[in-house]
Amino acid sequence: xLLRKHVLHNFWVAEEYRAIFCRIPKSASSVFQQLFLKFxxxxxxxxxxxxxxxIVSLSEYSLDQAQKLLEDPDWVRAIVLRDPFExxxxxxxxxxxxxxxYRIKVKGEVEGHYPRDxxxxxxxxxxxxxxxxxxxxxxxxxxxxxxxxxxxHVIDFRQLRSQGQMxxxxxxxxxxxxxxxxxxxxxxxxxxxxxxxxxxxxxxRLWEFRQYESRVRDIYREDYxxxxxxxxxxxxxxxxxxxxxxxxxxxxxxxxxAIGAMLSRIKGxx
Numbered sequence: 001x002l003l004r005k006h007v008l009h010n011f012w013v014a015e016e017y018r019a020i021f022c023r024i025p026k027s028a029s030s031v032f033q034q035l036f037l038k039f040x041x042x043x044x045x046x047x048x049x050x051x052x053x054x055i056v057s058l059s060e061y062s063l064d065q066a067q068k069l070l071e072d073p074d075w076v077r078a079i080v081l082r083d084p085f086e087x088x089x090x091x092x093x094x095x096x097x098x099x100x101x102y103r104i105k106v107k108g109e110v111e112g113h114y115p116r117d118x119x120x121x122x123x124x125x126x127x128x129x130x131x132x133x134x135x136x137x138x139x140x141x142x143x144x145x146x147x148x149x150x151x152x153h154v155i156d157f158r159q160l161r162s163q164g165q166m167x168x169x170x171x172x173x174x175x176x177x178x179x180x181x182x183x184x185x186x187x188x189x190x191x192x193x194x195x196x197x198x199x200x201x202x203x204x205r206l207w208e209f210r211q212y213e214s215r216v217r218d219i220y221r222e223d224y225x226x227x228x229x230x231x232x233x234x235x236x237x238x239x240x241x242x243x244x245x246x247x248x249x250x251x252x253x254x255x256x257x258a259i260g261a262m263l264s265r266i267k268g269x270x
Contacts, residue, residue, distance in 0.1 A: 003063050003070075003146055010144045011058035013069070014039045017171040020058065020069060022079040022151070024144050025136045026087045026094070028160055032080070035168070035190065038177050046182065070150045077150055078167045081141060081232060082157035084220035085213050089118075090202035091137040092209075096121050107133055118212050122219070130219055141223045148226060156232050161191045 012021045014036055021036065023029040030049055037045035040054040058066050069075055095104040106124045125133040131140065148154075153170065155163040168178040168190055178190040206213075217224060 005059045008059040012036045013056045017173050018075045019171040020077040026090045027080040027082040076171050078153040079151050080155040084223040085216045164191045
């Protein structure tokens with residue numbers, strides 16, 4: 001497995017607990033950043049975490065040391081994976097269909113005419129090859145790690161509370177860092193509620209953007225192939241009435257094709 005420093009920057013390390021977490025924006029990365037800040041002793045761990053120092057990144061280790069940590073069976077290595085359509089809608093609502101300070105300018109915008117509709121946004125950031133104007137908030141999830149095999153605790157975003165809490169318990173940090181200290185009065189459990197100010201409730205608004213879902217599924221086909229490979233993909237596309245559509249399972253040949261494309265792309269990057 002070949003490692004690159006820019007990829008290792010996505011991995012947060014808590015040596016005291018032999019824990020590593022791979023952050024993917026719009027996949028609960030902010031609250032896990034708060035958790036790792038709490039591990040580090042930051043008294044303001046639950047403030048907005050962006051750009052705060054204090055978390056050790058795997059990129060600070062030598063490549064040999066990093067590889068050993070990614071292979072050590074005594075370490076817990078976690079990641080949160082999210083339905084790509086829901087994740088993109090969350091990014092769009094948070095970073096595009098929003099006002100400052102959250103809004104991101106996208107190259108190609110006409111001054112004063114923001115891509116307020118999702119179709120215009122997709123036109124700006126994609127071409128026939130896929131994503132052409134990347135940003136961590138909407139880059140495919142497969143681009144954040146060298147191989148899914150490095151993880152021994154994969155968290156399904158749909159089961160964020162139970163599986164995220166299980167991660168904290170597995171590394172032995174629950175009593176000190178998970179059982180309390182969260183929520184408005186710091187009296188709640190980790191992940192008991194979503195207290196982030198930038199929460200978009202994207203899941204409840206997917207039906208508004210259903211006409212773009214097939215396009216999004218094609219753009220993020222490698223992410224969908226990964227979720228299928230892991231048995232995490234179950235949400236069906238949304239029909240014109242805003243309800244899960246009745247779809248037939250993908251053929252084995254198309255599934256193998258998507259998996260092959262994903263592996264080829266990963267090998268090319270690393």
